[in-house]
Amino acid sequence: MIDRKTFDRLREIVYEKSGINLTENKKALVTARLNKRLRALGLKTHKEYLEYLLNDKSGDELIHMIDVISTNVTRFFRESDHFDFLKKVFVRWVEMGQRRFRMWSAGCSSGEEPYSMAMVLLEALPAYAEVDLKILATDISTQVLERASEGVYEEKKVMEIPRGLLSKYFVRDRTDGEVTYSVSDRLKRIIVFRRLNLARPPFPMKGPLDVIFCRNVMIYFDKYVRENLLEEFYRLLKDDGYLFLGHSESITGIKTNFRPVRPSIYTKG
């Protein structure tokens, strides 16, 4: 197990660089995750690892560390009621004459969330309307972003996708006996993947955005980082736009002008 002094120093660095708040009960998890980096670098102790990290002027190791520390669990159509709501508001906006849409998947992990958004939107788009639609998908982890932009998923990962959508938006491949599904260009064209640290607002986007998904990301942040992030989301969202948080994330006790319209869906107050 990692020693106290090293854990505290690493925890400070992770917080400062990513906003991720590693609480005491994460010590065993952090030890296990950092062991991957120790092995990759041929180091024996976490103390040696800390020294290596502090001496690495390129900043590359910091990126690797945040890659292994962050939890990237995600699924296609996770918390499916959010996608039903997204579909409804999108259709309403199109019917009202809106043709340009800018949406954001903040903390997109390996891409399942923005690709799910893209499928829902394309499916909901009425035949008469031509729209200019873009989804910005960002994450702090370079590893997940690489997987997201490749857009190749194992068979078990695509189980949650309704069959009709799977055959329409994915190409099935078999390499060395293993079946994979690749996202079609039609979906890829709508999405732009970028690295962005949510703990460091203000962000370079101007807005206004129609929709922001930031689900199951803020759980790793403390109150201070959450408040700043919500303030920035408030600035970027259009007046009748929507912010989607994870169902297990509550903003009670947090200073914000966002007002709930459904469980874990917010609009400007």
Ligand SMILES: C[S@@+](CC[C@H](N)C(=O)[O-])C[C@H]1O[C@@H](n2cnc3c(N)ncnc32)[C@H](O)[C@@H]1O
């Ligand atoms: C549990 S996943 C959630 C993925 C997806 N939003 C969902 O709900 O399925 C959390 C993601 O947040 C990212 N993350 C953590 N800290 C971040 C930060 N400071 N800036 C940007 N992304 C961050 C992680 O790399 C990870 O991919």
